[in-house]
Structures are given as C-alpha cells and as structure tokens.
Amino acid sequence: MRNILFLFIILVSGFVNAQSPIQHITKNYFRSHPFDGKFSSFILNLQNDPLFTVETYNRRTDTTFFYLSGIYKNFNPFRYQPAELRLVLAEEQHIHLDSLQTLDTIMNLQLMGITNDGKTFQQQVEKEFRRFHNNESHRFSRHSTIPYEKDGAQIAAIEHYFIFPFTVAPVTIAWGPISETNQYTFTITIRFKVKQNIADLIIAPDDTLF
Secondary structure (H helix, E strand, O other): OHHHHHHHHHHHHHHHHHHHHHHHHHHHHOOOOOOOHHHHHHHHHHHOOOOEEEEEEEOOOOOOOOEEEEOOOOOOOOOOOEEEEEEEEEEEEEOOOOOOOOOOEEEEEEEEOOOOOOOOHHHHHHHHHHHHHHHHHHHHOOEEEEEEEOOOOOOOEEEEEOOOOOOOOOOOEEEEOOOOOEEEEEEEEEEEEEEEEEEOOOOOOOOOOO
C-alpha cells in the first residue's frame, strides 16, 4: 500500500509540473482559462466577462461539436495593437498517430491578434511570434518549427511545444496572413482534453507515463 501511495504521489506531482508551462502562458495571455477550475465555470466566465462579447455559441449535440467565438474589447496581452482580438474555443475530432489511428475528441482554445493588411503588420505579428518563443520555449521539453515560404521569403510559421512524455503538443503558436482578407494574425492555441468537467493534458494511446 505504501508503494502504491508513493507511485500516486509521483504521478500527481508529474502532472502538476507538466501543466505549469501552460499555466504560465494562460496567466500572461488569457483573461480566463480552463485550468483554474471546472470547464463549465470557464464557459460561464467567458459569458459574464464585461470585456468579452460572445458572437457564436453552439453547444455540443449528437451531430455537431462545441464551438464558441467572440471578441475582446479593452484587453490586449500582445505588444502590438490588433484591429481585432478574437477568442475561439472549438471542439474537434483528433486522430492520434498510433498504429490504430485512434479517434479522440479534444478542445482547442485560440487567441488571435488580427491586424490589418500590410508589410508593417506582418512584421508586428512575426516579432510577437519571436518574443513568445524567446520567453516561453525553455519551459517545454522540446519544440518544432514549420516555416512557410513564398518566392524565397518566409510568409508564415508554426511552432509546436511539447511536454514530456506527452506526444500531442499542448501549445502551438503561429503567425501569418489570413488568406480570405489578407490581414495578419499571431495566434496562440492551447489544446486539452475535458474529463469529468476538468481540463487536462491530452494523452495519446502510445504515451508512456510510468
């Protein structure tokens, strides 16, 4: 019994430490986030936030996933001034990269600092991307970059951040143009799994936790 309790303490401590990089990011960039308490309380906080206007709110049904989108006013965690600060919370189907390609359902929490179009705004979102990486990358066990180029020049980039031993990146940042409008955006995405009304890290079938 003592050995079982000791193992439980180690595992709990590991999960708390694993979430700390995410908590640092949510504290600095989000007015409210799902890791503070119950997921349902997080949704209520968004709905009752005087600085946040919910534009779309679709509850999950038998045929559709959960989706919430809205705009912040008088709130900006970035070093540049976006024309629009949008928050999106979207549920989606996720296919794990295991041998069975296991299907899962996860949540994506995205904060998007959308600018107008133009070279100056491209430089602003790219600079915010680099600033985030310089300040936060050391908190994660590893990270990977996906650059996008056109005519020999970089026009966008994505950075995934991982926490050992999880194989699904809980945090992703990106900068680049929005193809429909030619505006630019810096976007932070937090991925998590909701279990019994609690937000938790995503565990893939091949992840070995102990």
